[in-house]
Each structure stands twice: as C-alpha cells, then as structure tokens.
Amino acid sequence: xxxxxxxxxxxxxxxxxxxxxxxxxxxxxxxxxxxxxxxxxxxxxxxxxxxxxxxxxxxxxxxxxxxxxxxxxxxxxxxxxxxxxxxxxxxxxxxxxxxxxxxxxxxxxxxxxxxxxxxxxxxxxxxxxxxxxxxxxxxxxxxxxxxxxxxxxxxxxxxxxxxxxxxxxxxxxxxxxxxxxxxxxxxxxxxxxxxxxxxxxxxxxxxxxxxxxxxxxxxxxxxxxxxxxxxxxxxxxxxxxxxxxxxxxxxxxxxxxxxxxxxxxxxxxxxxxxxxxxxxxxxxxxxxxxxxxxxxxxxxxxxxxxxxxxxxxxxxxxxxxxxxxxxx
Amino acid sequence: xxxxxxxxxxxxxxxxxxxxxxxxxxxxxxxxxxxxxxxxxxxxxxxxxxxxxxxxxxxxxxxxxxxxxxxxxxxxxxxxxxxxxxxxxxxxxxxxxxxxxxxxxxxxxxxxxxxxxxxxxxxxxxxxxxxxxxxxxxxxxxxxxxxxxxxxxxxxxxxxxxxxxxxxxxxxxxxxxxxxxxxxxxxxxxxxxxxxxxxxxxxxxxxxxxxxxxxxxxxxxxxxxxxxxxxxxxxxxxxxxxxxxxxxxxxxxxxxxxxxxxxxxxxxxxxxxxxxxxxxxxxxxxxxxxxxxxxxxxx
Numbered sequence: 001x002x003x004x005x006x007x008x009x010x011x012x013x014x015x016x017x018x019x020x021x022x023x024x025x026x027x028x029x030x031x032x033x034x035x036x037x038x039x040x041x042x043x044x045x046x047x048x049x050x051x052x053x054x055x056x057x058x059x060x061x062x063x064x065x066x067x068x069x070x071x072x073x074x075x076x077x078x079x080x081x082x083x084x085x086x087x088x089x090x091x092x093x094x095x096x097x098x099x100x101x102x103x104x105x106x107x108x109x110x111x112x113x114x115x116x117x118x119x120x121x122x123x124x125x126x127x128x129x130x131x132x133x134x135x136x137x138x139x140x141x142x143x144x145x146x147x148x149x150x151x152x153x154x155x156x157x158x159x160x161x162x163x164x165x166x167x168x169x170x171x172x173x174x175x176x177x178x179x180x181x182x183x184x185x186x187x188x189x190x191x192x193x194x195x196x197x198x199x200x201x202x203x204x205x206x207x208x209x210x211x212x213x214x215x216x217x218x219x220x221x222x223x224x225x226x227x228x229x230x231x232x233x234x235x236x237x238x239x240x241x242x243x244x245x246x247x248x249x250x251x252x253x254x255x256x257x258x259x260x261x262x263x264x265x266x267x268x269x270x271x272x273x274x275x276x277x278x279x280x281x282x283x284x285x286x287x288x289x290x291x292x293x294x295x296x297x298x299x300x301x302x303x304x305x306x307x308x309x310x311x312x313x314x315x316x317x318x319x320x321x322x323x324x325x326x327x328x
Numbered sequence: 329x330x331x332x333x334x335x336x337x338x339x340x341x342x343x344x345x346x347x348x349x350x351x352x353x354x355x356x357x358x359x360x361x362x363x364x365x366x367x368x369x370x371x372x373x374x375x376x377x378x379x380x381x382x383x384x385x386x387x388x389x390x391x392x393x394x395x396x397x398x399x400x401x402x403x404x405x406x407x408x409x410x411x412x413x414x415x416x417x418x419x420x421x422x423x424x425x426x427x428x429x430x431x432x433x434x435x436x437x438x439x440x441x442x443x444x445x446x447x448x449x450x451x452x453x454x455x456x457x458x459x460x461x462x463x464x465x466x467x468x469x470x471x472x473x474x475x476x477x478x479x480x481x482x483x484x485x486x487x488x489x490x491x492x493x494x495x496x497x498x499x500x501x502x503x504x505x506x507x508x509x510x511x512x513x514x515x516x517x518x519x520x521x522x523x524x525x526x527x528x529x530x531x532x533x534x535x536x537x538x539x540x541x542x543x544x545x546x547x548x549x550x551x552x553x554x555x556x557x558x559x560x561x562x563x564x565x566x567x568x569x570x571x572x573x574x575x576x577x578x579x580x581x582x583x584x585x586x587x588x589x590x591x592x593x594x595x596x597x598x599x600x601x602x603x604x605x606x607x608x609x610x611x612x613x614x615x616x617x618x619x620x621x622x623x624x625x626x627x
Contacts (some may be wrong), residue, residue: 130612
C-alpha cells in the first residue's frame with residue numbers, strides 16, 4: 001500500500017513537472033526554452049545510459065564498450081513498432097482518447113525495445129563467459145559496430161538515409177519516468193543478494209566462484225539488465241528526435257557513455273547520474289567557443305583521469321549507508 | 329581468375345597498410361598492456377604532416393622518389409615526437425593506475441588529437457599532392473600502378489627493418505624484456521621509461537608511414553581518417569595475437585584481403601562489419617590470436 005502511494009506520488013510529480021516544463025520552456029516567454037527542454041531530455045536519456053552501463057562496467061566489472069549497440073537496437077526496434085504497427089495499434093484502441101492511444105503505442109514500443117535489447121545483451125553476454133578484461137572490451141566494441149552496420153543495411157528502417165517519420169511520443173514525463181525506474185531498479189539490484197554477487201565478481205572472480213556464486217549467470221544477468229535499460233532509452237530517444245541515423249550509434253557514443261560513468265566514479269550510481277548531467281551540459285555550456293569546446297572537453301577528460309582517476313564521487317554514495325560490498 | 333588476382337593484389341596492398349599501423353598497437357600493448365586508441369590519430373597526423381611537408385619539399389630535390397622519401401622520413405620523425413610527448417604527458421603519470429583509467433585516457437587523447445586537428449587543419453578533406461606521378465603497369469590482364477608497388481615495398485622494408493631492430497639489437501632485446509616483464513626488466517638495469525618512450529616513437533613513426541603510403545594511393549585526407557583505420561588495425565593486431573610482431577603483419581594482411589574480397593564479391597557496405605566479424609570469431613575460438621600464446625591464469 002505504501003509502495004503504491006509512492007508510485008502514484010512519483011507519477012503525479014513527474015506529470016506536474018512535465019506540465020510545468022512544457023508551460024514554461026516550450027510555450028513560455030523564455031526565448032531559448034525549447035533548447036533547455038531538449039538538453040533536459042538528452043540529459044535524462046544519458047542518465048539512463050550511464051546508470052545502466054555502470055551496472056555492467058562499474059558494479060560487475062565487465063568492461064563493455066558496446067553500449068551504443070543496445071541503445072541502437074532499442075531505438076530502431078521501437079521506431080519500427082510505432083511506425084509500422086502504430087496505425088494498427090491505434091485502430092485496435094480506437095475507443096481510447098488520442099493520449100491513451102499514444103500511451104499504448106509507446107508502451108508497446110518500449111516493451112519491444114527492452115525485449116530486443118535484452119536478446120542482444122544475452123548474445124553479447126555469452127562471450128563474456130570466456131573473455132575478460134581488454135578482450136571483452138574489444139568484443140563488445142565489435143558487437144556494437146556490427147549491430148550498427150547491420151542496421152545500416154536494412155532498408156525497412158531507412159538504411160543509410162536514416163529512419164524518418166517516427167511519431168513524437170516521448171517527452172519529459174516518459175524520459176524521467178524511465179530515469180526513475182532505471183535508478184530505482186539498479187539501486188535495488190545493487191543492494192540485493194544479486195548485487196553483492198556482482199560486486200564479488202568485480203572484486204575477484206575466482207574468489208566469488210569459490211564462494212558458490214554462479215559467475216556465468218550473474219555476468220549475463222548484468223549484461224541483460226544493462227541492455228534492457230539502454231534499449232528503452234533508445235526507444236525514448238527515437239520518439240523524441242523523430243529521426244534516427246546510425247551515425248548517432250557509433251562506438252564514439254559508447255565512449256561517451258563510458259566517460260560519463262568514469263568521470264562520475266565507476267561503480268557509483270549517483271556518480272553515473274552526475275557524470276551524465278555534467279557531460280551533457282558541459283559541451284553545451286562551451287557552445288560559444290565553437291571548435292574549441294571539444295578540445296576543452298577532451299582535455300578536461302584527460303586531466304580528470306590523471307588527477308582524480310576514481311572520478312568525481314569515487315565509490316562514495318551521496319545518500320544512505322555505504323553498501324556492504326564496498327566496506328574494506 | 330584475373331579479377332581474383334587483381335583483388336589479391338589490392339588486398340595485400342591494403343593489408344600492408346593495416347599491418348604497419350597494427351605494429352604500433354601491438355608494440356605498445358606489448359610493453360604497457362594498453363590499447364592506445366590514439367594510435368589511429370597518429371596515422372592521421374602522419375598523413376597531414378606529409379601533406380604540409382610535400383608542399384614545402386616537392387620539386388626541391390632531384391627526383392620524385394627522393395621527394396617522397398624525404399617527406400616520409402620527416403613526417404615519421406614528427407609523429408615519433410608526437411608519440412613521445414603523448415606518452416610523457418598522458419600515459420606516464422598514470423602508468424600504475426587501473427587499466428580502465430589508462431583506457432579512458434587513451435580515448436581522451438584520441439579525441440583531443442581529432443578535435444585539435446579539426447581546428448588546426450580544418451574539418452574539410454584535403455587533397456594529398458601527388459608525390460610520385462602514376463604510371464600503370466600491365467601484366468597480362470592485371471593492372472598495377474607504380475604507386476601500389478612502391479607502397480608494398482616500402483611497407484615490407486619497414487617491417488623487415490623493425491624486425492631486425494627488435495631481434496638483432498641490444499635495444500630491441502631490452503624492448504622484448506620490457507614487454508615480457510616490466511618489473512623484472514627494471515631490476516635487470518634496463519631504463520624502462522626510455523624503452524617505453526622508444527616504443528611509442530617507433531610505433532608512431534610506423535603509423536605515420538602508413539598514413540603517407542595510404543595517401544599516395546588514395547589522396548583524400550581528413551582529420552577523422554584515422555578512426556576506422558585505427559580500429560581495424562587494432563583488430564588486425566588482435567587477430568594475429570596482440571603483442572606479437574609477426575602476428576600484427578599476418579593479421580593486417582588477412583584483414584586487408586578479407587575486406588577487399590568482401591567488397592569485391594559481396595556487398596561493399598558490409599566491408600566494415602567483416603573486420604569485426606573476424607574479430608569476434610577469433611576471440612571466441614582462440615582469444616590469444618593466431619600466433620599469440622595463451623596466458624595461464626594464476627590464482
């Protein structure tokens with residue numbers, strides 16, 4: 001009952017925020033309102049990507065540089081669902097008002113995106129049983145690139161032209177609903193027995209195995225959970241920009257997500273959130289120095305990693321007690 | 329049959345470039361266990377140095393070949409310096425840090441070089457001057473250009489030189505010792521810092537040579553040209569067995585051939601995927617690469 005209250009409260013708060021943001025930023029007097037609104041949306045999507053990658057990279061210690069691949073799978077599968085299946089779904093739910101129909105389409109697209117990304121995660125997770133460290137990183141990078149090249153060759157999703165005509169269904173409400181769901185899920189997973197197993201695998205795989213942890217199962221599980229959220233983020237991304245091109249999903253995007261996690265502090269959920277916000281806002285803040293801003297950005301990255309390799313937060317937690325796994 | 333032979337030649341010529349770049353990856357990985365993501369960008373810098381140098385030098389020496397040789401040598405020297413500076417400023421301070429930190433710094437260095445080049449050189453592609461006038465040589469039904477032949481032989485010569493250096497000189501022996509065990513090498517009185525710097529210098533010089541040789545064949549150069557080539561050269565290094573010099577050459581050749589065959593007989597849009605498919609296959613079945621030695625995990 002208490003949980004139900006919490007959920008209703010969160011939904012109401014998000015709906016209120018959505019209403020407020022669109023009233024002030026989109027229809028309001030602020031000239032650059034829509035620009036700020038877009039930054040907020042992108043920051044939300046990056047938070048989901050960073051937090052979900054953090055589960056694989058930071059908490060389970062399986063270094064993956066293919067996160068953009070899951071993001072792409074989710075984005076394209078979801079876009080296909082609403083583009084090709086949208087009219088059918090709307091016809092079947094004609095008794096609902098337009099908003100209701102939109103919601104049904106988006107929810108189905110989200111589910112499809114999550115499912116497809118989970119499958120992709122399973123596919124990538126399996127080689128992780130045999131590989132570790134650098135080799136795993138390279139394989140995930142390869143998988144990410146293969147996914148991109150395959151999408152590039154599927155004409156039904158636009159191929160090299162890009163996927164045009166995706167309905168605009170996602171907004172502040174949906175993006176931050178996903179952010180909340182993602183953070184709460186990862187938070188709870190980390191504090192469950194699964195999370196302790198993940199951390200044990202990160203700290204010492206052999207010792208973890210000796211303690212009776214099914215290393216294989218937990219590694220794949222971490223990959224799949226991470227992939228599901230990345231896929232859903234892809235769904236909301238596509239339904240916000242209304243256009244998808246494989247250029248948004250190169251390994252450079254994967255690097256970006258890793259950098260967010262690393263700058264925030266590997267293994268720290270709050271760190272991933274902060275890192276994502278920081279790295280979305282920082283390049284925008286330097287927009288005045290066109291051309292130089294990316295130089296500053298990359299220089300900042302190098303300097304942070306040299307002088308504070310544990311990231312902004314390290315493994316510290318802003319809220320609550322330190323988790324047991326991190327106690328020395 | 330003739331078209332197959334033609335593809336074979338094109339494949340070897342592309343493969344020798346990948347091999348040159350892959351050597352740098354493999355050498356740096358050998359000594360530091362670091363995937364130097366910035367290596368592909370050094371290759372790009374090599375092409376740009378070559379571009380500016382050839383505008384200075386072209387026509388000042390008695391022959392075209394000498395022109396090309398001087399441009400290439402100076403550009404290799406320039407990139408070797410960049411490699412040393414990169415190692416000194418970005419990698420040395422964190423040598424003892426976690427692998428992840430190193431990897432992220434490598435990504436940062438790569439981005440830094442790319443974006444700085446876009447500002448300094450301009451983001452638009454440039455046309456690499458023709459250092460050696462092209463002549464075609466017909467052999468049966470095959471068409472070879474003199475440029476292809478020069479590229480192939482220069483690449484081969486550089487690889488042979490590198491091999492001689494690593495296996496026949498004292499410094500080369502020190503380098504092998506460092507890559508075998510850094511701490512033990514240090515205890516034996518080897519100046520490991522110097523050797524690591526030298527490794528970066530050599531690798532970067534080879535990448536620069538690769539950049540110029542590519543530009544002789546395909547004259548369009550741009551600040552992002554190193555991204556894909558770097559990645560594929562890295563795949564080549566892994567394919568052959570990372571840390572292994574012969575492996576890098578073998579991997580480069582296999583990758584070059586595979587790519588040319590796929591775009592010749594299959595679909596050219598899958599060209600980029602083949603590299604990664606090969607990579608995943610090799611990592612699943614023999615993660616240490618074709619010539620690499622498997623490592624025993626110690627508890």
